Amino acid sequence: MTTSDIDDSVRVELNRLRQSIDNIDAAVVHMLAERFKCTQQVGHLKAAHQLPPADPAREARQIARLRELAESAHLDPAFAEKLLNFVVAEVIRHHERIAEESVNDAARAGER
Numbered sequence: 001m002t003t004s005d006i007d008d009s010v011r012v013e014l015n016r017l018r019q020s021i022d023n024i025d026a027a028v029v030h031m032l033a034e035r036f037k038c039t040q041q042v043g044h045l046k047a048a049h050q051l052p053p054a055d056p057a058r059e060a061r062q063i064a065r066l067r068e069l070a071e072s073a074h075l076d077p078a079f080a081e082k083l084l085n086f087v088v089a090e091v092i093r094h095h096e097r098i099a100e101e102s103v104n105d106a107a108r109a110g111e112r
């Protein structure tokens with residue numbers, strides 16, 4: 001069955017819900033883009049001060065906080081934790097790349 005086979009009133013309701021889903025997905029993308037802009041700056045700050053890319057104690061606090069928020073919002077806390085871990089893993093990869101680039105830049109500057 002495709003959307004062309006279904007009753008008009010169902011199609012209208014489905015389209016209404018899909019419009020909201022599309023708006024929410026756009027908001028998520030924009031929020032993630034802003035989050036990554038912040039974490040890129042954190043990556044440069046950490047690289048400049050030789051701080052490790054990952055901070056497991058900070059992550060533990062973020063997970064505890066997000067799980068509580070998820071519970072009060074009736075969202076599965078395990079899902080919220082998985083989502084944060086997925087995003088943070090990507091951030092750590094970015095931090096590692098920034099740190100490598102900063103070491104390479106310093107080595108090249110030392111060769112001059």
Ligand SMILES: O=C(O)C(=O)C[C@]1(C(=O)O)C=C[C@@H](O)C=C1
Pocket residue numbers: 039042043053054055056058059062087088091092095
């Ligand atoms: O807060 C930091 O130290 C960050 O690098 C940011 C961030 C995050 O994306 O929230 C990423 C990696 C760390 O392990 C913890 C948190």
